[in-house]
Amino acid sequence: MGKADQNKKLKMENLLNTSFELFTSKGINKTSISDIVEKAGVAKGTFYLYFKDKYDIRNRLIAHKSSQLFMQAADALEKAGIQDFEDKIIFIMDYVLDELSANKGLLAFIYKDLSWAVFKRALTTPMTDSDIDFSEVYNRMIEDADYKLRDPEVMLFLIIELIGSTGYSSIMYDDPVSLRDLKPHLEETVRMIIRQYKEN
Amino acid sequence: MGKADQNKKLKMENLLNTSFELFTSKGINKTSISDIVEKAGVAKGTFYLYFKDKYDIRNRLIAHKSSQLFMQAADALEKAGIQDFEDKIIFIMDYVLDELSANKGLLAFIYKDLSWAVFKRALTTPMTDSDIDFSEVYNRMIEDADYKLRDPEVMLFLIIELIGSTGYSSIMYDDPVSLRDLKPHLEETVRMIIRQYKEN
Amino acid sequence: MGKADQNKKLKMENLLNTSFELFTSKGINKTSISDIVEKAGVAKGTFYLYFKDKYDIRNRLIAHKSSQLFMQAADALEKAGIQDFEDKIIFIMDYVLDELSANKGLLAFIYKDLSWAVFKRALTTPMTDSDIDFSEVYNRMIEDADYKLRDPEVMLFLIIELIGSTGYSSIMYDDPVSLRDLKPHLEETVRMIIRQYKEN
Amino acid sequence: MGKADQNKKLKMENLLNTSFELFTSKGINKTSISDIVEKAGVAKGTFYLYFKDKYDIRNRLIAHKSSQLFMQAADALEKAGIQDFEDKIIFIMDYVLDELSANKGLLAFIYKDLSWAVFKRALTTPMTDSDIDFSEVYNRMIEDADYKLRDPEVMLFLIIELIGSTGYSSIMYDDPVSLRDLKPHLEETVRMIIRQYKEN
DNA sequence: TATGAATGAGGGTTCATTCAT
DNA sequence: CATGAATGAACCCTCATTCAT
Numbered sequence: 018m019g020k021a022d023q024n025k026k027l028k029m030e031n032l033l034n035t036s037f038e039l040f041t042s043k044g045i046n047k048t049s050i051s052d053i054v055e056k057a058g059v060a061k062g063t064f065y066l067y068f069k070d071k072y073d074i075r076n077r078l079i080a081h082k083s084s085q086l087f088m089q090a091a092d093a094l095e096k097a098g099i100q101d102f103e104d105k106i107i108f109i110m111d112y113v114l115d116e117l118s119a120n121k122g123l124l125a126f127i128y129k130d131l132s133w134a135v136f137k138r139a140l141t142t143p144m145t146d147s148d149i150d151f152s153e154v155y156n157r158m159i160e161d162a163d164y165k166l167r168d169p170e171v172m173l174f175l176i177i178e179l180i181g182s183t184g185y186s187s188i189m190y191d192d193p194v195s196l197r198d199l200k201p202h203l204e205e206t207v208r209m210i211i212r213q214y215k216e217n
Numbered sequence: 218m219g220k221a222d223q224n225k226k227l228k229m230e231n232l233l234n235t236s237f238e239l240f241t242s243k244g245i246n247k248t249s250i251s252d253i254v255e256k257a258g259v260a261k262g263t264f265y266l267y268f269k270d271k272y273d274i275r276n277r278l279i280a281h282k283s284s285q286l287f288m289q290a291a292d293a294l295e296k297a298g299i300q301d302f303e304d305k306i307i308f309i310m311d312y313v314l315d316e317l318s319a320n321k322g323l324l325a326f327i328y329k330d331l332s333w334a335v336f337k338r339a340l341t342t343p344m345t346d347s348d349i350d351f352s353e354v355y356n357r358m359i360e361d362a363d364y365k366l367r368d369p370e371v372m373l374f375l376i377i378e379l380i381g382s383t384g385y386s387s388i389m390y391d392d393p394v395s396l397r398d399l400k401p402h403l404e405e406t407v408r409m410i411i412r413q414y415k416e417n
Numbered sequence: 418m419g420k421a422d423q424n425k426k427l428k429m430e431n432l433l434n435t436s437f438e439l440f441t442s443k444g445i446n447k448t449s450i451s452d453i454v455e456k457a458g459v460a461k462g463t464f465y466l467y468f469k470d471k472y473d474i475r476n477r478l479i480a481h482k483s484s485q486l487f488m489q490a491a492d493a494l495e496k497a498g499i500q501d502f503e504d505k506i507i508f509i510m511d512y513v514l515d516e517l518s519a520n521k522g523l524l525a526f527i528y529k530d531l532s533w534a535v536f537k538r539a540l541t542t543p544m545t546d547s548d549i550d551f552s553e554v555y556n557r558m559i560e561d562a563d564y565k566l567r568d569p570e571v572m573l574f575l576i577i578e579l580i581g582s583t584g585y586s587s588i589m590y591d592d593p594v595s596l597r598d599l600k601p602h603l604e605e606t607v608r609m610i611i612r613q614y615k616e617n
Numbered sequence: 618m619g620k621a622d623q624n625k626k627l628k629m630e631n632l633l634n635t636s637f638e639l640f641t642s643k644g645i646n647k648t649s650i651s652d653i654v655e656k657a658g659v660a661k662g663t664f665y666l667y668f669k670d671k672y673d674i675r676n677r678l679i680a681h682k683s684s685q686l687f688m689q690a691a692d693a694l695e696k697a698g699i700q701d702f703e704d705k706i707i708f709i710m711d712y713v714l715d716e717l718s719a720n721k722g723l724l725a726f727i728y729k730d731l732s733w734a735v736f737k738r739a740l741t742t743p744m745t746d747s748d749i750d751f752s753e754v755y756n757r758m759i760e761d762a763d764y765k766l767r768d769p770e771v772m773l774f775l776i777i778e779l780i781g782s783t784g785y786s787s788i789m790y791d792d793p794v795s796l797r798d799l800k801p802h803l804e805e806t807v808r809m810i811i812r813q814y815k816e817n
Numbered sequence: 818t819a820t821g822a823a824t825g826a827g828g829g830t831t832c833a834t835t836c837a838t
Numbered sequence: 839c840a841t842g843a844a845t846g847a848a849c850c851c852t853c854a855t856t857c858a859t
Contacts, residue, residue, distance in 0.1 A: 049852080194371055
């Protein structure tokens with residue numbers, strides 16, 4: 018990689034990081050491109066050399082940050098040395114919920130305008146070299162399980178949407194229950210969903 | 218009610234309806250107050266006689282439309298003469314999902330910026346005289362059931378969030394499965410969640 | 418005076434008093450007619466039955482309040498039983514400055530847009546029955562003096578403008594000196610101006 | 618200075634000059650930013666690149682124009698070769714009054730909302746390179762005088778406020794006397810004030 | 818590549834004034 | 839006389855985007 022290319026990459030990452038900080042602190046609607054370039058210390062025109070508009074940068078960030086989050090969870094899972102499939106899913110759930118709870122700006126950011134489509138893309142199309150494909154991780158988890166699962170994608174879909182939407186409400190508004198109180202309900206329900214999808 | 222008051226009410230409803238049409242067709246961000254008043258055929262200042270800003274009118278509409286939707290479902294449920302609690306919930310689920318599927322603008326509108334808090338408010342604070350309190354309907358359903366349920370509010374929360382978020386993805390993006398394909402999965406899962414909350 | 422006329426007068430005074438409170442507390446520019454009628458508890462249209470616009474009401478108030486202030490000073494002067502002309506002027510100066518210092522809203526209100534022309538009119542054209550003509554008071558003071566004065570009007574003009582503009586600065590901004598510190602300078606200077614106008 | 622910087626400076630001066638013309642001809646309240654940019658031939662947004670709002674540009678203009686006026690007077694004074702302190706002050710008074718009399722728009726502009734604080738700032742904080750500090754000029758005049766003066770700042774305050782407020786009335790309304798008739802009174806009074814502040 | 822001054826359409830909002838009731 | 843809903847021109851200000859340097 019040439020010096021120019023490196024410089025280019027640095028500028029781009031600078032803009033991405035700066036945007037992320039602003040998006041998570043003041044929200045995307047209230048963040049202007051002026052804000053971004055000023056904080057990043059580059060000229061307005063430069064922004065347009067790298068991104069189409071604010072929403073372009075947002076989509077890339079959602080993908081990257083979601084991917085990152087799940088990768089961290091997968092890493093932690095590996096270290097934890099958990100064997101059972103159900104336990105693995107619960108572990109990831111806990112990890113992700115705790116992380117989002119500690120970083121509400123991130124939660125607000127990736128949740129708004131987040132659809133399964135965007136999400137799946139985030140988890141299956143690595144943005145940077147360090148990002149890996151979460152679907153692979155998931156598939157390996159399924160293979161390693163002691164039993165077969167029918168419709169594993171739909172199952173994951175149900176679980177993620179359930180956790181995501183209830184978690185959002187609990188973390189952001191403590192309503193109708195706090196995250197602490199929600200977790201046992203979620204764990205019970207998620208385990209049950211998994212069992213439901215076990216091939217007998 | 219005087220002629221003036223009637224006229225006033227008409228203007229307000231006119232603005233509400235016009236806003237709703239615009240919000241559901243082009244989205245709230247792209248709808249300006251200029252758009253609304255122009256389409257409604259009133260002066261700009263008139264808008265501010267009735268609403269604080271765009272988000273004021275949006276919140277009232279979300280509340281009203283959500284309430285309306287659930288009331289229609291409750292009405293249809295009554296006519297259907299279903300006795301079993303589980304069957305009732307599934308009926309409402311089907312009704313609401315079909316309705317939203319037929320009216321994607323409405324779905325996009327009430328789903329964005331929708332939190333459980335807003336939602337619950339919508340369902341428990343009737344806006345117009347015809348609106349009634351959905352939580353009453355729900356509570357009666359629970360009382361009429363042949364069994365007791367623990368934490369009925371959390372249970373409803375889990376069910377609504379699960380149906381809402383998966384339904385949104387299926388209806389709007391047909392991803393990862395179409396609504397038609399999603400429904401059996403949802404029905405199975407919802408029934409299971411209910412059983413899980415039955416006091417034995 | 419008929420009952421209707423009385424009622425009319427009451428409404429008018431109500432509007433005058435309300436306007437004065439608003440003008441002196443938030444300034445004339447930031448006071449809207451809506452503010453006035455709301456606080457006064459009358460309808461918007463009613464305002465226009467009594468006044469042409471905001472500036473109409475302002476001019477009447479400046480005249481009335483200035484007149485009132487000088488009349489109070491004149492009353493106090495009479496009670497004080499001071500004989501010497503110089504001492505009388507100084508007494509009025511002190512009285513007016515103290516009053517304005519205690520009521521900065523009033524000072525800001527009557528000083529802004531205040532010209533000698535408006536001021537003189539205020540002092541010579543009584544607005545209400547209780548208002549009397551200050552120029553008469555002043556003329557009598559001159560007649561009662563032990564000496565003749567040349568150009569008494571110009572002399573009064575110089576004195577009032579000097580006191581008014583330096584007093585405004587001291588009271589409002591404590592700059593370049595506080596009112597307390599300004600007074601000895603003013604007294605000395607005013608006495609000297611008067612002596613200058615004595616016919617030898 | 619680069620071409621861009623020059624262009625920038627030109628645009629700014631263009632806006633300043635245009636604003637000044639409008640402020641002095643139709644008043645600041647009736648001058649909108651739309652008026653300014655239209656007359657200046659630039660886009661609306663351009664205004665906000667250089668100034669915060671209308672009052673920002675006004676304050677800068679008051680400072681600049683006041684400074685300019687006093688500097689002209691000081692220049693003329695130097696050329697006149699006057700030695701006596703009293704005569705110098707009278708010379709400046711005459712110069713400034715004549716200038717304001719010939720340019721009533723300027724008078725109206727710098728007098729409104731003018732306080733000693735703003736004024737002093739205008740005279741002591743040069744805006745452009747050609748502006749110099751008037752307080753230095755004044756201090757040198759005092760040092761060069763044949764006698765000592767007590768409280769020279771308060772003395773200047775009294776004199777400026779006296780001249781300013783009476784001059785305003787005479788020039789703008791010819792009331793109670795014309796400027797021509799006012800001048801002898803002012804000269805007499807100002808000389809007397811100075812003598813009063815001489816240390817014996 | 819990188820800049821950043823300039824743009825100008827369009828946003829939300831205010832408010833003096835009118836007039837049918 | 840009194841009302842107050844309705845008006846709509848005018849306001850200030852933002853900001854995504856362009857383009858000459």
